[in-house]
Amino acid sequence: MIDDKKTVLIVGGGAVGAIAAVNLETGGLATVTIVLRSNYNVVQEKGYTIESCDHGKLNGWRPSVVRNTVPNLIEEDIPPYDYVILCTKNIPDIPPTAVDLVAPALPKNSNKTTLLLLQNGLNIERPFLRPHPYVPILSGISMIGSAESSPGHIVQDEGDKLLIGAFPTSNINPAVPERRAEQFVEMYGKARKTDCKYSPDVLHDRWKKLVFNACLNPICAITGLDDGRLRLADGALDGLVRPAMWEIVGAARAVCGVQLADDVVEATINVDPLESYLKPSMQQDLDKGNFIEFENLLGEPLREGRNAGFAMPTLEVLYQLAKAIQWRIKEERGLVEVPKKK
Amino acid sequence: MIDDKKTVLIVGGGAVGAIAAVNLETGGLATVTIVLRSNYNVVQEKGYTIESCDHGKLNGWRPSVVRNTVPNLIEEDIPPYDYVILCTKNIPDIPPTAVDLVAPALPKNSNKTTLLLLQNGLNIERPFLRPHPYVPILSGISMIGSAESSPGHIVQDEGDKLLIGAFPTSNINPAVPERRAEQFVEMYGKARKTDCKYSPDVLHDRWKKLVFNACLNPICAITGLDDGRLRLADGALDGLVRPAMWEIVGAARAVCGVQLADDVVEATINVDPLESYLKPSMQQDLDKGNFIEFENLLGEPLREGRNAGFAMPTLEVLYQLAKAIQWRIKEERGLVEVPKKK
Numbered sequence: 001m002i003d004d005k006k007t008v009l010i011v012g013g014g015a016v017g018a019i020a021a022v023n024l025e026t027g028g029l030a031t032v033t034i035v036l037r038s039n040y041n042v043v044q045e046k047g048y049t050i051e052s053c054d055h056g057k058l059n060g061w062r063p064s065v066v067r068n069t070v071p072n073l074i075e076e077d078i079p080p081y082d083y084v085i086l087c088t089k090n091i092p093d094i095p096p097t098a099v100d101l102v103a104p105a106l107p108k109n110s111n112k113t114t115l116l117l118l119q120n121g122l123n124i125e126r127p128f129l130r131p132h133p134y135v136p137i138l139s140g141i142s143m144i145g146s147a148e149s150s151p152g153h154i155v156q157d158e159g160d161k162l163l164i165g166a167f168p169t170s171n172i173n174p175a176v177p178e179r180r181a182e183q184f185v186e187m188y189g190k191a192r193k194t195d196c197k198y199s200p201d202v203l204h205d206r207w208k209k210l211v212f213n214a215c216l217n218p219i220c221a222i223t224g225l226d227d228g229r230l231r232l233a234d235g236a237l238d239g240l241v242r243p244a245m246w247e248i249v250g251a252a253r254a255v256c257g258v259q260l261a262d263d264v265v266e267a268t269i270n271v272d273p274l275e276s277y278l279k280p281s282m283q284q285d286l287d288k289g290n291f292i293e294f295e296n297l298l299g300e301p302l303r304e305g306r307n308a309g310f311a312m313p314t315l316e317v318l319y320q321l322a323k324a325i326q327w328r329i330k331e332e333r334g335l336v337e338v339p340k341k342k
Numbered sequence: 343m344i345d346d347k348k349t350v351l352i353v354g355g356g357a358v359g360a361i362a363a364v365n366l367e368t369g370g371l372a373t374v375t376i377v378l379r380s381n382y383n384v385v386q387e388k389g390y391t392i393e394s395c396d397h398g399k400l401n402g403w404r405p406s407v408v409r410n411t412v413p414n415l416i417e418e419d420i421p422p423y424d425y426v427i428l429c430t431k432n433i434p435d436i437p438p439t440a441v442d443l444v445a446p447a448l449p450k451n452s453n454k455t456t457l458l459l460l461q462n463g464l465n466i467e468r469p470f471l472r473p474h475p476y477v478p479i480l481s482g483i484s485m486i487g488s489a490e491s492s493p494g495h496i497v498q499d500e501g502d503k504l505l506i507g508a509f510p511t512s513n514i515n516p517a518v519p520e521r522r523a524e525q526f527v528e529m530y531g532k533a534r535k536t537d538c539k540y541s542p543d544v545l546h547d548r549w550k551k552l553v554f555n556a557c558l559n560p561i562c563a564i565t566g567l568d569d570g571r572l573r574l575a576d577g578a579l580d581g582l583v584r585p586a587m588w589e590i591v592g593a594a595r596a597v598c599g600v601q602l603a604d605d606v607v608e609a610t611i612n613v614d615p616l617e618s619y620l621k622p623s624m625q626q627d628l629d630k631g632n633f634i635e636f637e638n639l640l641g642e643p644l645r646e647g648r649n650a651g652f653a654m655p656t657l658e659v660l661y662q663l664a665k666a667i668q669w670r671i672k673e674e675r676g677l678v679e680v681p682k683k684k
Contacts, residue, residue, distance in 0.1 A: 012617040017672075023636075070676070078568060092482055095616065108579065112630055219663075219666075222564060222663055223666040223670060223672050224667065224668050224670050225666055225669070228680075229669075229680060230666070231672070232678075232680055233665075233666050233669035233670070234667075235662070235665055235666075236662070236665070236666045237671070239661075239662035239665065240659070240662045240663065273684065274681070275681050275683055275684040276680065276683070276684060277680075277683050291607070312654075313655035313659070314655075314657075314659055316584070316655075317655070317656055317659035317660065318659065319566055319581075320577070320578070320581035320582045321561075321565055321582065321663075323576075323577055323578070323580045323581065324561075324565040324567055324572070324575050324577075324581075325566065325577075326580065327563050327567060327571075327574075327575035327576065327578070328566050328567050328571070328575070331571070336574075338570075338571060338619075339615055339616070339617050340617065341618070341619050342618060
């Protein structure tokens with residue numbers, strides 16, 4: 001039982017972070033500080049406009065504190081937050097990295113703050129282990145259907161399903177993050193609007209979600225076909241989608257003994273109704289000219305599979321193509337320069 | 343020695359066909375009829391505007407006859423042409439096929455007309471063998487640098503290098519197409535502006551050109567990086583380009599014993615100066631929303647390799663992606679319909 005209000009810092013207030021903020025403040029067990037970047041001005045001036053299947057329509061909504069920088073605990077003399085939730089895209093190949101971004105808000109030499117990585121992909125906790133050895137780290141897998149249609153305007157049309165568990169880290173007694181995870185589930189579930197569960201098997205959750213994210217994300221982004229059209233295009237399922245997904249299923253087993261359900265491939269292909277024609281996040285990002293989140297979604301499972309001696313020929317090519325596309329976006333955004341045309 | 347003027351029908355008067363027409367008429371050994379589609383109105387009214395490193399600047403140039411349909415020999419009572427040159431894109435998955443397009447201009451039951459396929463890819467002669475068993479078929483490999491910057495406006499900035507040889511066909515004494523090929527080389531070379539050679543080894547030529555066309559064409563089209571930027575993007579050469587090219591080199595040997603030169607991969611990567619940043623034709627087509635020529639460039643070598651038991655994992659994925667992209671273009675152009683969004 002939580003008997004005092006917790007302080008929560010949410011870094012990243014887009015489609016996922018904003019709904020998390022609403023839900024936590026609604027539950028009444030947390031005071032939320034949110035850090036915004038691209039939508040800061042809009043939200044600071046007018047608040048969020050939220051249309052949510054869980055929370056209804058909210059106009060001009062703001063969490064307790066809205067900021068445009070990550071708090072620096074030392075310089076600003078702020079006591080450690082109980083929870084820091086990272087809800088940004090995780091793009092380790094583009095600075096700043098997740099660790100650099102959050103570091104100022106994490107206490108050194110204390111385990112008071114729990115870090116929740118509400119992000120996709122594999123091995124996302126690893127960069128935190130060495131610089132923040134005392135911070136308990138939780139894994140959050142969100143199955144929410146939510147999008148930011150314009151800055152500060154959030155449309156959530158599928159329920160907020162969330163799995164929370166503890167990442168295993170060598171420095172910390174596993175009981176600590178597990179207790180924190182259970183406490184978070186209580187706090188997050190208090191508003192009774194969500195389906196937030198404790199998960200004892202974080203790795204299974206992450207590999208299972210990769211069946212979608214490592215496969216449909218890059219395939220839709222590269223081909224320009226959404227997940228419905230990909231089911232209609234002749235040969236795309238058998239030629240691309242199924243081979244890629246079975247490589248993830250095999251890698252999960254080879255890398256860490258994770259046994260995904262027999263029907264996981266077909267269930268993932270059919271997870272959305274065909275006729276909703278949904279664009280996975282990587283396709284949306286590419287359409288907008290944003291960087292793509294391909295290293296943790298595609299690169300890490302591929303490297304883990306390779307290290308375990310498991311061949312992933314489809315994902316290998318998708319990864320290399322995604323990497324080349326990311327380089328193109330880097331050039332478009334001025335991060336790399338090329339010699340002048342002659 | 344050619345002692346009479348030959349009649350030549352060129353089907354497709356874009357960047358390649360227009361320069362071929364200019365060269366043949368300039369040489370004085372051929373009377374050219376050209377069949378145009380998208381640029382017919384412009385060329386019919388004002389003629390071509392041509393800037394050519396071989397032929398200089400030509401304003402309002404027209405070959406002897408300009409048409410917007412393929413001649414129907416029987417209905418129009420036209421005597422068979424000596425040569426029919428096919429210079430269109432070859433996209434067998436989109437109607438009309440090359441055979442259907444050219445059929446009305448080929449005589450039945452006669453070997454008077456020689457068909458020259460001035461197109462890229464593998465096995466492009468096969469669809470003609472059964473419906474036109476008496477027609478000698480030549481292979482043309484063009485290394486010209488030429489583009490149609492707007493309808494009827496042709497800019498040729500690299501010399502017209504052309505390899506002409508006979509496709510082996512089972513029905514015809516090989517001496518016939520070989521003699522026709524040599525005659526064509528004489529006719530095409532008469533203007534003394536080109537580097538047109540007889541080639542005794544058509545298969546070698548085609549596989550060699552596939553090292554570029556099966557690899558850089560789809561990789562540039564899919565990633566949106568031109569052939570110069572692909573050399574700059576970190577890891578793209580080793581991760582994508584070289585593996586794909588070595589698969590073609592291996593397939594050439596496995597499928598038909600064609601031994602490409604040891605340096606073919608590096609020579610192909612560096613064939614254009616980096617800083618010209620050239621977009622291969624498939625990338626140009628995709629940029630324009632045109633169908634892509636992926637079946638003969640990528641699908642046929644892949645199927646041949648597969649039949650010979652040679653693994654081509656990189657080209658397999660590139661092929662499947664190209665096929666899905668083609669399906670997207672089909673939808674954009676109304677060739678396939680999808681159920682309404684719900």
